[in-house]
Amino acid sequence: MSTGRALHLRGVGKTYVSGDRVVQALAPTDLDVAPGEFVCLLGASGCGKSTLLQLVAGLEEPTSGQITVDDVPVAGPSPDRVLLFQDAALFPWLSVEDNVRFGLRQSTRSREEQHRIAQEWIEKVHLLGFEHAWVHQLSGGMRQRAALARALATDPSMLLMDEPFGALDALTRDRLHEELESLWAATRKTVVFVTHNVREAVALGDRVLVLSPRPGRIVGDFRITLPRPRALEDVTVMQQASEIMHVLRRALDAATDDALLEA
Structure with a gap:
């Protein structure tokens, strides 16, 4: 520290x-x-x-x-400073990967770099295989993992x-x-x-x-x-x-x- x-x-x-x-x-x-x-x-x-x-x-x-x-x-x-709530607050019209990439889209990173970072964090939160799943297809714990990956992907x-x-x-x-x-x-x-x-x-x-x-x-x-x-x-x-x-x-x-x- x-x-x-x-x-x-x-x-x-x-x-x-x-x-x-x-x-x-x-x-x-x-x-x-x-x-x-x-x-x-x-x-x-x-x-x-x-x-x-x-x-x-x-x-x-x-x-x-x-x-x-x-x-x-x-x-x-x-x-x-990224705030996570009790409700995962994911966008239901986006897939897991697109949710994780959401903050990255506001950056100057290329689409390839955004995809790489999103995949890296999806793997770290143990959601590999669910990149293209919709929010309603996820359990509560999986939604919170996706929300955590979205938060950390932007490197706050x-x-x-x-x-x-x-x-x-x-x-x-x-x-x-x-x-x-x-x-x-x-x-x-x-x-x-x-x-x-x-x-x-x-x-x-x-x-x-x-x-x-x-x-x-x-x-x-x-x-x-x-x-x-x-x-x-x-x-x-x-x-x-x-x-x-x-x-x-x-x-x-x-x-x-x-x-x-x-x-």
Whole structure:
């Protein structure tokens, strides 16, 4: 892992206003993520995890503070920051290969080079033989593999992943954990990964950041030093997950107490 910081947040907050309704989704937040680091964001629904991810992606503008990536202020979306959702969001009218090539078409690469890169990533995500398949012919896990190949084909510096395995069955999710970890180890992309699953966060992350209930703020920052690869059922993973769960529950209890005092 290189030195420096790939992602830098200072005082970044987000408040949504709709008519008379004001919702502070994310309290002013400071965060540094090193190049090549795999960071997992963990917290209850509505705590601002996805909001933070969309701010980094440039899909939302912060109400306060500034975000920089490689020391450049984030002023909107960029091909260097690719966001993957729980839904694979593939184009159903395109084949697997054409989906993977989609971002490459915006580049100056020749058609032959686009085809070569697409084939390379299709092979890396174990979809060889399905290049010409349509999206509706793929399983949920295969769709996420295709979405991951499309994201990595453009060679971004950062992957932003919003519960990409949340809708998958346990066996498919475990297999994709292994494949994602292998691809990350090979490419050393900076990854910011949102999840509700504490053990998933421990199994995948170099760091696990715990966010409090709304307005979201970082209340725990855990360095995960367990040897890789890790499995959800590993005793050490479960022990570390238990420690993090304690912090998460404490944050939930504090939020409940505050709500009762305000009532």
